[in-house]
Amino acid sequence: MRYYDLHCDTIGECFIWNKALFSNDLHLSLKRAGCFDFYTQVFAIWINDDLRKNFAADYFRECANYYDAQLKINKDYIKKHNITPILAIEGGAALGGNIEELYRLNERGVKLITLTWNGENEIASGCGKTEGGLTDFGKTVIKEMNRLKITVDVSHLNKQSFFDVEKFSKKPFIASHSNLDDSKVKKGRLRNLTKEQAQIIIEREGLIGINFYNKFLQRENENCFDAVYRRVYEFCDIGGENTVAFGSDFDGCEIDIALNSIEKIPALHSFLQSKGLSDEFLDKLFYKNASDYFKRL
Numbered sequence: 589m590r591y592y593d594l595h596c597d598t599i600g601e602c603f604i605w606n607k608a609l610f611s612n613d614l615h616l617s618l619k620r621a622g623c624f625d626f627y628t629q630v631f632a633i634w635i636n637d638d639l640r641k642n643f644a645a646d647y648f649r650e651c652a653n654y655y656d657a658q659l660k661i662n663k664d665y666i667k668k669h670n671i672t673p674i675l676a677i678e679g680g681a682a683l684g685g686n687i688e689e690l691y692r693l694n695e696r697g698v699k700l701i702t703l704t705w706n707g708e709n710e711i712a713s714g715c716g717k718t719e720g721g722l723t724d725f726g727k728t729v730i731k732e733m734n735r736l737k738i739t740v741d742v743s744h745l746n747k748q749s750f751f752d753v754e755k756f757s758k759k760p761f762i763a764s765h766s767n768l769d770d771s772k773v774k775k776g777r778l779r780n781l782t783k784e785q786a787q788i789i790i791e792r793e794g795l796i797g798i799n800f801y802n803k804f805l806q807r808e809n810e811n812c813f814d815a816v817y818r819r820v821y822e823f824c825d826i827g828g829e830n831t832v833a834f835g836s837d838f839d840g841c842e843i844d845i846a847l848n849s850i851e852k853i854p855a856l857h858s859f860l861q862s863k864g865l866s867d868e869f870l871d872k873l874f875y876k877n878a879s880d881y882f883k884r885l
Protein backbone atom coordinates (compact mmCIF):
# COMPACT_ATOMS: atom_id res chain seq x y z
CA MET A 589 0.00 0.00 0.00
CA ARG A 590 0.89 3.66 -0.30
CA TYR A 591 1.05 6.04 2.63
CA TYR A 592 1.61 9.80 2.86
CA ASP A 593 2.00 11.37 6.30
CA LEU A 594 1.93 15.14 6.74
CA HIS A 595 3.59 15.41 10.14
CA CYS A 596 5.94 13.65 12.52
CA ASP A 597 8.46 14.85 15.12
CA THR A 598 10.77 11.85 14.76
CA ILE A 599 13.85 13.65 13.52
CA GLY A 600 13.97 15.94 16.57
CA GLU A 601 13.69 12.93 18.89
CA CYS A 602 16.49 11.17 16.98
CA PHE A 603 18.65 14.29 17.21
CA ILE A 604 18.07 15.00 20.91
CA TRP A 605 18.53 11.37 22.03
CA ASN A 606 21.17 10.53 19.45
CA LYS A 607 19.09 7.76 17.92
CA ALA A 608 19.27 6.36 14.42
CA LEU A 609 16.46 7.05 11.98
CA PHE A 610 16.85 3.57 10.52
CA SER A 611 16.28 1.51 13.63
CA ASN A 612 15.08 2.83 16.99
CA ASP A 613 12.40 2.47 19.68
CA LEU A 614 10.39 5.48 18.48
CA HIS A 615 7.00 5.57 16.70
CA LEU A 616 8.77 5.72 13.38
CA SER A 617 11.86 4.14 11.93
CA LEU A 618 12.87 3.75 8.30
CA LYS A 619 13.27 0.01 8.82
CA ARG A 620 9.67 -0.43 9.96
CA ALA A 621 8.47 2.00 7.25
CA GLY A 622 9.74 -0.53 4.71
CA CYS A 623 6.28 -2.15 4.96
CA PHE A 624 4.86 0.24 2.32
CA ASP A 625 5.13 0.07 -1.48
CA PHE A 626 5.43 3.87 -1.57
CA TYR A 627 5.79 6.12 1.45
CA THR A 628 6.15 9.88 1.79
CA GLN A 629 6.87 11.38 5.19
CA VAL A 630 6.97 15.04 6.15
CA PHE A 631 9.69 15.30 8.80
CA ALA A 632 9.09 18.43 10.85
CA ILE A 633 11.81 19.96 12.98
CA TRP A 634 10.05 21.26 16.07
CA ILE A 635 11.19 24.58 17.54
CA ASN A 636 10.38 24.80 21.23
CA ASP A 637 8.79 28.08 22.36
CA ASP A 638 11.76 28.86 24.59
CA LEU A 639 13.99 29.21 21.51
CA ARG A 640 13.91 32.49 19.65
CA LYS A 641 16.05 34.58 17.27
CA ASN A 642 19.42 33.04 16.42
CA PHE A 643 18.95 30.27 19.04
CA ALA A 644 15.96 28.99 17.06
CA ALA A 645 17.72 29.31 13.71
CA ASP A 646 20.84 27.55 15.10
CA TYR A 647 18.82 24.70 16.58
CA PHE A 648 17.06 24.18 13.27
CA ARG A 649 20.38 24.08 11.41
CA GLU A 650 21.92 21.51 13.76
CA CYS A 651 18.86 19.29 13.64
CA ALA A 652 18.61 19.60 9.83
CA ASN A 653 22.27 18.58 9.56
CA TYR A 654 21.45 15.47 11.57
CA TYR A 655 18.46 14.79 9.26
CA ASP A 656 20.65 15.16 6.16
CA ALA A 657 23.26 12.81 7.62
CA GLN A 658 20.64 10.19 8.52
CA LEU A 659 19.18 10.31 5.01
CA LYS A 660 22.63 10.05 3.49
CA ILE A 661 23.63 6.91 5.36
CA ASN A 662 20.29 5.31 4.45
CA LYS A 663 20.04 6.48 0.87
CA ASP A 664 20.10 3.00 -0.72
CA TYR A 665 17.37 1.71 1.61
CA ILE A 666 15.28 4.86 1.02
CA LYS A 667 15.52 4.40 -2.73
CA LYS A 668 14.84 0.66 -2.65
CA HIS A 669 11.67 1.13 -0.58
CA ASN A 670 10.34 4.18 -2.48
CA ILE A 671 10.53 6.41 0.59
CA THR A 672 10.25 10.15 -0.01
CA PRO A 673 11.27 12.31 2.96
CA ILE A 674 10.13 15.95 3.00
CA LEU A 675 11.74 18.51 5.30
CA ALA A 676 9.47 20.85 7.28
CA ILE A 677 9.57 23.19 10.26
CA GLU A 678 7.16 23.26 13.18
CA GLY A 679 7.57 26.78 14.50
CA GLY A 680 8.40 29.70 12.21
CA ALA A 681 10.71 31.01 14.95
CA ALA A 682 13.35 29.07 12.97
CA LEU A 683 13.53 32.12 10.67
CA GLY A 684 14.91 34.07 13.60
CA GLY A 685 12.74 37.02 12.47
CA ASN A 686 14.82 37.40 9.31
CA ILE A 687 13.33 36.99 5.82
CA GLU A 688 16.74 36.11 4.39
CA GLU A 689 16.61 32.96 6.51
CA LEU A 690 13.48 31.89 4.57
CA TYR A 691 15.50 31.97 1.34
CA ARG A 692 18.20 29.83 2.96
CA LEU A 693 15.57 27.37 4.22
CA ASN A 694 14.10 27.22 0.73
CA GLU A 695 17.52 26.36 -0.71
CA ARG A 696 17.89 23.72 1.96
CA GLY A 697 14.68 22.07 0.71
CA VAL A 698 12.11 23.06 3.35
CA LYS A 699 8.68 22.55 1.78
CA LEU A 700 6.34 23.33 4.64
CA ILE A 701 6.37 25.64 7.65
CA THR A 702 3.96 25.39 10.58
CA LEU A 703 3.94 29.10 11.36
CA THR A 704 3.93 28.77 15.15
CA TRP A 705 3.94 26.24 17.92
CA ASN A 706 1.68 27.07 20.89
CA GLY A 707 3.31 30.39 21.76
CA GLU A 708 3.91 33.65 19.95
CA ASN A 709 6.79 34.26 17.56
CA GLU A 710 7.90 36.89 15.04
CA ILE A 711 5.33 35.62 12.50
CA ALA A 712 2.11 35.00 14.40
CA SER A 713 0.50 33.76 17.63
CA GLY A 714 -0.16 30.14 18.51
CA CYS A 715 -3.20 28.56 20.13
CA GLY A 716 -1.73 28.97 23.64
CA LYS A 717 -2.50 32.69 23.29
CA THR A 718 -5.93 34.01 22.50
CA GLU A 719 -4.75 37.41 21.31
CA GLY A 720 -2.49 38.48 18.48
CA GLY A 721 -2.62 37.59 14.81
CA LEU A 722 -0.25 37.67 11.90
CA THR A 723 2.46 40.33 12.33
CA ASP A 724 3.72 42.60 9.52
CA PHE A 725 6.75 40.33 9.30
CA GLY A 726 4.37 37.35 9.14
CA LYS A 727 2.56 38.92 6.18
CA THR A 728 5.86 39.26 4.32
CA VAL A 729 6.75 35.66 5.19
CA ILE A 730 3.45 34.37 3.78
CA LYS A 731 3.84 36.41 0.59
CA GLU A 732 7.30 34.97 0.06
CA MET A 733 6.25 31.43 1.01
CA ASN A 734 3.50 31.66 -1.63
CA ARG A 735 6.01 32.81 -4.22
CA LEU A 736 8.53 30.09 -3.30
CA LYS A 737 5.79 27.42 -3.13
CA ILE A 738 6.52 26.62 0.50
CA THR A 739 3.32 25.40 2.12
CA VAL A 740 1.78 27.46 4.92
CA ASP A 741 0.67 25.17 7.76
CA VAL A 742 -1.96 26.57 10.16
CA SER A 743 -1.88 23.77 12.76
CA HIS A 744 -1.20 25.34 16.21
CA LEU A 745 -2.31 28.86 15.18
CA ASN A 746 -4.79 30.76 17.30
CA LYS A 747 -8.04 31.86 15.71
CA GLN A 748 -6.98 35.39 14.79
CA SER A 749 -3.79 34.20 13.11
CA PHE A 750 -5.77 31.57 11.20
CA PHE A 751 -8.20 34.12 9.80
CA ASP A 752 -5.32 36.47 8.96
CA VAL A 753 -3.70 33.64 6.97
CA GLU A 754 -7.00 33.11 5.17
CA LYS A 755 -6.94 36.77 4.23
CA PHE A 756 -3.28 37.11 3.23
CA SER A 757 -2.37 33.77 1.68
CA LYS A 758 -3.01 33.66 -2.04
CA LYS A 759 -2.27 29.93 -2.15
CA PRO A 760 -4.10 27.05 -0.47
CA PHE A 761 -2.87 26.33 3.05
CA ILE A 762 -3.00 23.21 5.16
CA ALA A 763 -3.51 22.01 8.73
CA SER A 764 -0.92 19.22 8.78
CA HIS A 765 -1.94 17.63 12.09
CA SER A 766 -5.29 18.86 13.40
CA ASN A 767 -8.64 17.27 14.11
CA LEU A 768 -12.07 18.76 14.30
CA ASP A 769 -12.79 20.45 17.63
CA ASP A 770 -14.71 18.02 19.83
CA SER A 771 -16.08 18.88 23.27
CA LYS A 772 -16.04 15.18 24.18
CA VAL A 773 -12.26 14.67 23.85
CA LYS A 774 -9.84 15.48 26.66
CA LYS A 775 -7.68 18.18 25.07
CA GLY A 776 -7.19 20.50 22.13
CA ARG A 777 -10.26 22.74 22.21
CA LEU A 778 -8.19 25.74 21.09
CA ARG A 779 -5.64 23.67 19.16
CA ASN A 780 -7.98 21.81 16.80
CA LEU A 781 -10.15 23.22 14.02
CA THR A 782 -13.70 24.49 14.27
CA LYS A 783 -16.06 23.38 11.53
CA GLU A 784 -15.84 26.88 10.04
CA GLN A 785 -12.03 26.71 9.85
CA ALA A 786 -12.10 23.22 8.34
CA GLN A 787 -14.61 24.38 5.73
CA ILE A 788 -12.34 27.27 4.75
CA ILE A 789 -9.39 24.87 4.23
CA ILE A 790 -11.66 22.61 2.15
CA GLU A 791 -12.93 25.52 0.00
CA ARG A 792 -9.37 26.73 -0.52
CA GLU A 793 -8.32 23.22 -1.66
CA GLY A 794 -5.79 22.73 1.13
CA LEU A 795 -5.28 19.64 3.26
CA ILE A 796 -6.15 18.49 6.77
CA GLY A 797 -4.10 15.72 8.36
CA ILE A 798 -5.84 13.68 11.05
CA ASN A 799 -3.76 13.73 14.26
CA PHE A 800 -3.36 10.44 16.21
CA TYR A 801 -2.66 12.09 19.60
CA ASN A 802 -4.95 10.05 21.86
CA LYS A 803 -6.25 13.10 23.76
CA PHE A 804 -7.21 14.85 20.47
CA LEU A 805 -8.44 11.76 18.67
CA GLN A 806 -10.48 9.61 21.00
CA ARG A 807 -13.45 10.14 23.24
CA GLU A 808 -13.50 8.33 26.58
CA ASN A 809 -13.49 4.53 26.08
CA GLU A 810 -13.50 4.95 22.32
CA ASN A 811 -11.47 2.46 20.31
CA CYS A 812 -8.64 4.15 18.45
CA PHE A 813 -9.55 2.82 14.98
CA ASP A 814 -13.22 3.68 15.53
CA ALA A 815 -12.11 7.21 16.42
CA VAL A 816 -10.12 7.56 13.19
CA TYR A 817 -13.15 6.33 11.24
CA ARG A 818 -15.32 8.91 13.00
CA ARG A 819 -12.78 11.67 12.29
CA VAL A 820 -12.63 10.75 8.62
CA TYR A 821 -16.40 10.71 8.48
CA GLU A 822 -16.62 14.15 10.17
CA PHE A 823 -14.42 15.75 7.52
CA CYS A 824 -16.22 14.00 4.65
CA ASP A 825 -19.52 15.16 6.11
CA ILE A 826 -18.51 18.78 5.50
CA GLY A 827 -17.22 18.14 1.98
CA GLY A 828 -13.64 17.20 2.80
CA GLU A 829 -13.36 14.02 0.73
CA ASN A 830 -10.55 15.55 -1.35
CA THR A 831 -8.94 17.35 1.62
CA VAL A 832 -8.64 14.78 4.38
CA ALA A 833 -5.28 13.03 4.91
CA PHE A 834 -3.11 11.89 7.83
CA GLY A 835 -0.70 13.87 9.97
CA SER A 836 0.11 11.22 12.57
CA ASP A 837 2.20 13.40 14.93
CA PHE A 838 4.42 10.33 15.46
CA ASP A 839 7.03 10.98 18.16
CA GLY A 840 5.34 14.27 19.07
CA CYS A 841 2.64 12.88 21.35
CA GLU A 842 1.12 9.88 23.08
CA ILE A 843 -0.69 7.50 20.74
CA ASP A 844 -2.91 4.49 21.45
CA ILE A 845 -1.08 1.17 21.32
CA ALA A 846 -3.08 0.11 18.24
CA LEU A 847 -1.56 2.91 16.19
CA ASN A 848 1.69 3.93 17.92
CA SER A 849 4.10 2.60 15.32
CA ILE A 850 4.43 3.18 11.60
CA GLU A 851 4.01 -0.49 10.65
CA LYS A 852 0.54 -0.47 12.26
CA ILE A 853 -0.84 1.79 9.50
CA PRO A 854 -1.77 -1.13 7.17
CA ALA A 855 -4.04 -2.53 9.93
CA LEU A 856 -5.83 0.84 10.03
CA HIS A 857 -6.27 0.64 6.27
CA SER A 858 -7.78 -2.88 6.56
CA PHE A 859 -10.07 -1.71 9.35
CA LEU A 860 -11.40 1.23 7.31
CA GLN A 861 -11.90 -1.09 4.36
CA SER A 862 -13.91 -3.41 6.60
CA LYS A 863 -16.11 -0.43 7.52
CA GLY A 864 -17.10 -0.15 3.88
CA LEU A 865 -14.97 2.78 2.73
CA SER A 866 -14.27 2.38 -0.98
CA ASP A 867 -10.79 1.61 -2.28
CA GLU A 868 -10.97 4.79 -4.34
CA PHE A 869 -11.60 6.91 -1.25
CA LEU A 870 -9.02 5.03 0.84
CA ASP A 871 -6.41 5.84 -1.82
CA LYS A 872 -7.31 9.52 -1.46
CA LEU A 873 -7.13 9.38 2.33
CA PHE A 874 -3.87 7.43 2.63
CA TYR A 875 -1.87 9.29 -0.04
CA LYS A 876 -3.60 10.74 -3.07
CA ASN A 877 -5.12 13.88 -1.52
CA ALA A 878 -1.73 14.81 -0.11
CA SER A 879 0.26 13.98 -3.23
CA ASP A 880 -2.25 15.80 -5.47
CA TYR A 881 -2.01 18.90 -3.29
CA PHE A 882 1.77 19.10 -3.63
CA LYS A 883 1.50 18.51 -7.38
CA ARG A 884 -1.00 21.40 -7.66
CA LEU A 885 1.32 23.95 -6.04
Ligand SMILES: [Zn+2]
Binds near residue numbers: 840
Ligand atom coordinates in the same frame (compact mmCIF):
# COMPACT_ATOMS: atom_id res chain seq x y z
ZN1 LIG B 1 2.39 19.86 16.63
